[in-house]
Amino acid sequence: MIIEQIYTNCLAQGAYYIESNGEVAIIDPLRETQAYIEKADKNKAKIKYIFETHFHADFVSGHIDLAKKTGATIIYGPGAETSYEIHSAKDNEEFKLGNITIKAWHTPGHTLESTTYLLIDENGNNHAIFSGDTLFLGDVGRPDLAIKSDLTKEDLAAMLFDSLRNKIMPLADDVIVYPAHGAGSACGKNLSKETVGTIGDQKETNYALRADMTKAEFVKEVLDGIAPPPQYFAKNAMLNKTGYDTFETVLKTGNIALSPEDFEAMANHEEALVLDVRPQSDYIKSHIPNSIFIGLNGTFAPWVGALIKDIKQPIILVVPDGKSQEAVTRLSRVGYDNTLGYLKGGIAAWISAGKDIDTLESISATEFSNRVKTGNVNILDVRRDGEFQSMHLEDAKHFALDLINEQMNDVSKDKTYYIHCAGGYRSVIAASILQARGFHKLVDIAGGFDAIKTTDLPMTDFVCPSTL
Missing domain, CATH: 3.40.250.10 (Rhodanese-like domain)
Structure with a gap:
């Protein structure tokens, strides 16, 4: 059995590759899927299942592309409704993967369809849970992101209390916890910097799993101090429900070199936003007037999502040399797929063409x-x-x-x-x-x-x- 956490620091997000006896499951995949396919091919294994813990709000998952490329079945928890074909798992439904079993536990609270996946090893022992946003290390998922629901955040928090107490907390202390996010994610308020833990550790350190906590206390503490969700969360969740352009299409149309003249024309006539992703020290020295700085060297994608209101906004990029594909990729992870190209030769080419610059x-x-x-x-x-x-x-x-x-x-x-x-x-x-x-x-x-x-x-x- 192979379990590999594929952690993306910019999103504070953990995807998972699980393999047993030539069969593979991917949990909560990133938008770009080729790495999963290559890993399975290298191991002479076949991707059989794609498990989604819930409709993600903070990133666009790669489940649809991955299913099209591999024929794998997309699995969501009970009640999930999508515009594409999925298997909606029943509570406690089991899925065989090689010599192991993955059991779907419906754990609503973060969202209505939130599901935790329990991995049962070759010997029939509970080995690990893939808890999505139901349980983090140090925290639990925010209960205010339900889409088109009449339920209040207090209702969802109460559901989350029951999910944790009835499903997760009865597990043995040595069961491993693989969450969907770590510190830096806006999906919780007190996430640990660690990305792998155990049930026992969480019972001792996670405020939300306090043994003597009442449901009313849980609801109050979980909701206390929770910030409003970033504006792009609902848009990403909807993309994950309804579908999106393939990543390869986005990369092909976005990773195009533009001359200073074409770049300027797009900014002036296509109403394209000039997004400068260089280090801030370079931006300070010289930048294109009216450009916006959000550097790749920071938490790039979440700040794009928080600050650029229109997810369909046309974007043209000023990038460090060799970083255009990375910039387009990281924009696509949060659903900003309308990149039109990047400035060929960077700011030096802009200056050489006699164009105006600004400083800070x-x-x-x-x-x-x-x-x-x-x-x-x-x-x-x-x-x-x-x-x-x-x-x-x-x-x-x-x-x-x-x-x-x-x-x-x-x-x-x-x-x-x-x-x-x-x-x-x-x-x-x-x-x-x-x-x-x-x-x-x-x-x-x-x-x-x-x-x-x-x-x-x-x-x-x-x-x-x-x-x-």
Whole structure:
């Protein structure tokens, strides 16, 4: 028996390859599927099943493409309705895979069709669960993502309590837990950095599995502090239900080299968004006016999904040399399939063609400290709520990046703003969005709050209102 976790850090997502006696099952596959096929071919094995733990909201699964290429059966849990052919498993239904058995356990709560898959080994022992978003390490799945349901998040949280208590917690402590996500995913609020654990560990450390917890306490604690879901979640879930273009088609139409002239024409006449995915240090030095920065070197796909409202938005790319295919691939993982090409030769070719460029002022934390001490400054802290509440500069205005589109009326083009995040990635994203909308008095603080904390500027952990 082979079990391999295929973890994608950008999405904080775990897919799984399971093989026994020449037969393979894939659980929650990524959009690009060739790696699974090649691995099975190398082992002279055949992909028989594709198990989906639920309709994923944070990424577009590769189940449809993989089934078309291999003839494998797509399996969802009870109640799943799709626009393509699937096998909707009954609760406790068993699927033979070589010498092992995979049992479908309906565990609603995160979503109505959420299903945990129990792997029973060659000797008939419960070996592992593939828990999807029902159980994470350190947390459980958020219960507010049901599509077209009359149920409230409180209703779903109560279902999740029952699923955990009746199905998962009775398992032996040594049963392995393989979740769908780890730290960094917006599918939960307290996910561990570890990506593999055990039932016993979770009973001891996961707040949601506390033995003496009542259902009312569970519902309250699971929902407490949960942030609104990113706007692209519902769109990705619908793509996973209804289908999408093949990944190969998306890559073929998106990975096209464009001359500076063609690139400029697309930006002007096709209403294409110029998305610059280079490192932030390169963007700061020179970039195309009105372009948006979201670098590949950070949590690229989730921020694209959070900030680009239209999933069908035409996109043209400014990429580091050799990174165009990676950029198109990572956009497709969250359903942004309308990439039209990339700038051939990058920003150097743009400059050589005599095109206009823009820059962004960036200063050190030390220089920022000096400016704060010599006069009044307007500070925008673009970190998330929890980060800001934990500690922030006394005079900072909270201007969370994930809500930037809703906060544009809170800033003035006549004022100079000093922008920081935790380390310098998100602040440049925020500055690029503001700059594209006509704000030009912007200063990025290099190194973000991590660098600012080394100065002697006054901090507070008490959230109080401040004006711009």
